Amino acid sequence: MTDEIFRHDGYVFEFEANVVSVKGDEVILDSTAFYPGGGGQVCDTGAIRGIPVTEAFYDKDGNIVHMVTGNDLQPGERVWCSVDWDRRYELMQGHTGEHLLFCSLKRQCPDLTITKIMISPESKYVIVNHDLSWEQIREAQRFANQAIVDNLAVTKSIMDRDDPDLEKVRIKLDRIPEDEEISVVAIGNIDLSACSGVHVMETSELEMLIVDRKVSAGKDGIAIHFKVGQEAKNVAADLASIALEIVDGIGCKTEDSVRAVANMRHDLDLEGRLLRKATKDLAVSTVPEDVHGTPVLYAVLPGTDRAVLTDAAESVKSKGGVALIVGVTDTLAVIMASGTPAVDCRKLLPDVLKQFGGRGGGKPDFAQGGVTDSSLADEVLKAMRATVEKSLSSSS
Ligand SMILES: [Zn+2]
Known part of the structure; x- marks a missing residue:
């Protein structure tokens, strides 16, 4: 059985030992200060006769095995060993x-x-x-x-x-x-x-x-x-x-900072909810216009809460109408939804957004995309409006 030096002295990091067995890279000594790991602590590394030991672990027989890759150690050889002390x-x-x-x-x-x-x-x-x-x-x-x-x-x-x-x-x-x-x-x-x-x-x-x-x-x-x-x-x-x-x-005193952050999070949460509600109210109260017999909703809405914008678009689409919605934060979120085959969102929206350096995609009845420059909200809406009116007039 190997003498496990670390059991009685944790401060020994250099020692002499006899090589008991060598099986490829796996070396067993008659005594060792290499901790094989355990209790959550990882194993030691170091060297045997100057050759690096990359790992140490217990084998199934309870021997401590040292991984010494490419070694030329011989059983019976007396060797000088060192554990990487800083690490240990x-x-x-x-x-x-x-x-x-x-x-x-x-x-x-x-x-x-x-x-x-x-x-x-x-x-x-x-x-x-x-x-x-x-x-x-x-x-x-x-x-x-x-x-x-x-x-x-x-x-x-x-x-x-x-x-x-x-x-x-x-x-x-x-x-x-x-x-x-x-x-x-x-x-x-x-x-x-x-x-x-x-x-x-x-x-x-x-x-x-x-x-x-x-x-x-x-x-x-x-x-x-x-x-x-x-x-x-x-x-x-x-x-x-x-x-x-x-x-x-x-901008507060150190002792007030924990409370100040909690207050800020509370305020932010409240304002987020108020903004969502305002966006929703605005969407609901905007009345679609009649374009060649099709109701079309045009809206620039504050906030880009996808759920709120999508709900507003779906509601118009379900009545056979067309919704053109631009959500504004520090960028633009653009949605085009259509309940009529006369307006193909997948064809129309990407072309419009491209003019403003944006991108978009989707299905014939629902497409979405974005534009980075938020100052272009009205112009994006105007361009969408022009292309949709053209589609509706040519089909009517
Ligand atoms: Zn412990």
């Missing part, structure tokens, strides 16, 4: 940070549980079963950073399955095989968690912990992304500056 230390900080973050969040929400953990150089997050408010996250963050200042010891111990103290431990007993010992990681006296991963020895090694993103993870819950170490400090400084720029843009 960052993963240890991240992993310990995850313990600290989760126990801090759980103080805010005792019913919080973990669905998934990811600790890699690119991203560090924990997916929890339900959302938390930003105020709860801030409070958890304060608690975690105080624990870092207090420099609590991070220690590991082995517990029996029938140890009564096991009820104080965050553990998913069903995930641990019956014959496996239970390794418990303590952070000072604030957290006990069953974990066989690699951690730092003291919380001060995390330097700082910051939550920098919170996103939905679908049915799994909410992903809480975080950073530790120097990266946390860099992100914290950037986020603070971005927040101040936003506050400047809103």
Whole structure:
């Protein structure tokens, strides 16, 4: 059985070992400091006798396999090995940070549980079963950073399955095989968690912990992304500056900004609804004109809510008429609908829009398109009107 050095010393990153077996790129050693990944933490990389190790993992027999592509290693050979320490230390900080973050969040929400953990150089997050408010996250963050200042010891111990103290431990007993010992990681006296991963020895090694993103993870819950170490400090400084720029843009005090944004969203939503209603009312109150016996609706309407514009067009079309509608925002949305075979929208609309640098298409009874320059609304309508009147007069 391989001696797994990282189990008793997470700080060994250079070591000597004997090569036990070589099967193509897969190398097994008699002892190793390469963490094969687990508990959400990705595996180590590094080198064996200077040849890159790109991956390490457990095979089905419980041996740690090192992927050493194109190696010329021989069984029995004594080799010098090194783990990429910067990467590994960052993963240890991240992993310990995850313990600290989760126990801090759980103080805010005792019913919080973990669905998934990811600790890699690119991203560090924990997916929890339900959302938390930003105020709860801030409070958890304060608690975690105080624990870092207090420099609590991070220690590991082995517990029996029938140890009564096991009820104080965050553990998913069903995930641990019956014959496996239970390794418990303590952070000072604030957290006990069953974990066989690699951690730092003291919380001060995390330097700082910051939550920098919170996103939905679908049915799994909410992903809480975080950073530790120097990266946390860099992100914290950037986020603070971005927040101040936003506050400047809103034109309020920092302490009022959350409420100000909520008010703005409320106002925007209200104005959107009012505009939709006004557009609809205007469409309904516009009376179609009689052109050679066919009712034709001409309208320039504010807003480009497709549903509102389409409803107005369909209503005229269903009565055998023709609708020519231009919706105006910072561009033009153009609709042509026809309830008569005398007007073929698919033929007429693209030609009209082309004159204004726009594009359109559709079916004989309904076509739509757009023009970028919103100042051309009246001219576009006039051109549509001319071509439709020509079609109706030649068929009458
Ligand atoms: Zn752990």
